Amino acid sequence: MTHKNHELKTLLDDVNEGHRLTFDEAVSLFKTRDRTSFLIAAAADSLREKRCGEAITWVKNQNINCSNICVNNCGFCGFSCKSGDPGAYELTLAAIGEKAALAASRGVTEICTVSGLHPEYDMDSYLSVYQTIRRHAPGVHIHASNPMEVSYAARKSGCSTMEVLEAFKDAGVGTLCGTAAEILVDDIREIICPGKITTDEWIKIIKESHDCGLRSTATIMYGHCESTHDQVAHLSLLREIQDETNGFTEFVPLSFIHPGTPVYKKGIARPGATGREDMLMIAVSRLFLDNFTNIQVSWVKLGLKMVQVGLMSGANDLGGTLYEERISSSAGASAGEYLDPADMRYISGDLGRPLVERRTDYSPV
Numbered sequence: 001m002t003h004k005n006h007e008l009k010t011l012l013d014d015v016n017e018g019h020r021l022t023f024d025e026a027v028s029l030f031k032t033r034d035r036t037s038f039l040i041a042a043a044a045d046s047l048r049e050k051r052c053g054e055a056i057t058w059v060k061n062q063n064i065n066c067s068n069i070c071v072n073n074c075g076f077c078g079f080s081c082k083s084g085d086p087g088a089y090e091l092t093l094a095a096i097g098e099k100a101a102l103a104a105s106r107g108v109t110e111i112c113t114v115s116g117l118h119p120e121y122d123m124d125s126y127l128s129v130y131q132t133i134r135r136h137a138p139g140v141h142i143h144a145s146n147p148m149e150v151s152y153a154a155r156k157s158g159c160s161t162m163e164v165l166e167a168f169k170d171a172g173v174g175t176l177c178g179t180a181a182e183i184l185v186d187d188i189r190e191i192i193c194p195g196k197i198t199t200d201e202w203i204k205i206i207k208e209s210h211d212c213g214l215r216s217t218a219t220i221m222y223g224h225c226e227s228t229h230d231q232v233a234h235l236s237l238l239r240e241i242q243d244e245t246n247g248f249t250e251f252v253p254l255s256f257i258h259p260g261t262p263v264y265k266k267g268i269a270r271p272g273a274t275g276r277e278d279m280l281m282i283a284v285s286r287l288f289l290d291n292f293t294n295i296q297v298s299w300v301k302l303g304l305k306m307v308q309v310g311l312m313s314g315a316n317d318l319g320g321t322l323y324e325e326r327i328s329s330s331a332g333a334s335a336g337e338y339l340d341p342a343d344m345r346y347i348s349g350d351l352g353r354p355l356v357e358r359r360t361d362y363s364p365v
C-alpha cells in the first residue's frame, strides 16, 4: 500500500469511528481520480449500513408542476418559458384537482408541487393550489414550494417569508422542497441563476421553515461551473444548518442535466458531472454529512444503472415514482417520467437488499 493510500485508509477508518470530516479533507476526497475512489465509496457504503441499515427506501409520489411560465431565466433551466412561447402552459385549479384526485386513486402517499415563478402568482395563488390538492387528495402528504417560491410569494403579497410559511402550512403543506439551493455560493449563483435569492436568503428561509415545523429536503445541483471548493462550501452550510435545526429529512444530490440549458449552450458550463463525480458526490456527502440519516440518489438525473452504483456508494433512498416529470426532461434528461417499483425491486434484489416503501418522513408504509 502506498503512503497516500495508507493515509486515505486511516482517514476513512477515522470517519467510520466518528471523526467529522474537515473542509480540506472533503476537498481532497472529491479530487480523488484513481481507483482509490472505490475505497471512498466502500467506506461510505459501510457508514450507510451503520447509520440506516440495509433497506433501500422509496416513496410512491406524484409530481404536479402547475406552470412553466417564469419571470426568471436561470441559465441551467430548460423548463421555463415566457407567456405566449410555444410550449408554455398553466394548469387551471380544476386540472390540478383532477391530477391530485388521480394521484390519490393511484395510492400515492405524497404529492410534490413546484412551478415556474408565474408573473401573476402571489401568496393566494399558491394557497389555492395547496387547498385544491388537499381537497382532492385528502390525507396525501403535500411536499411543496421551496425558499425561492416562498420569497417570491412574500414579495408579491407584501408579507414576511415567515407569514408565507405559516400560511402554506395551514393550507396543508407538510414539508418544503429544499430546491433552489443549486450551489450556495453567491459568485456561482450570479452566473447560473442571477434572478434567484442569495445564499443568505435561502438559509434564512430554510431555517424559518424548520422553525415553524415544516421540515425540508436538502439538495445540491453540481456538475456545471462550480469548483470542488464550492461543492464543499455548500455541504458545509447544509451540515451547519442541520446541526442547528435538525430539520432536513434527507440530502438529494442533483447532477446537472446540460443539453437543453442556456449555460451549456453558451459554453459557460461543462457538460455535466462524470460518473466518477456522481459516485463521489454520493460517497463524500455520506461521509461529510454526519448529521443526515438519508442520502437519496436521483434516478431522474442519473438513470437506473448509475443509481445502483449510488446505492453501493452511500445512498439508502431511491426517491419516488413521480409519474410526471417535466423539469429535468425539459433540460434533456432521458430517464423518463415514471420509475416502476418493479425496476426498483430488480436493482435492490440484485444488491441483495430489501426494498421498503416509505412515507415522506421515512416511516414505513
Ligand code: SF4
Binding pocket: 070, 071, 072, 073, 074, 077, 078, 079, 080, 115, 116, 117, 148, 193
Ligand atoms: S429554475 Fe425555476 S426559477 Fe429558475 S428559470 Fe427555471 S423555473 Fe424559473
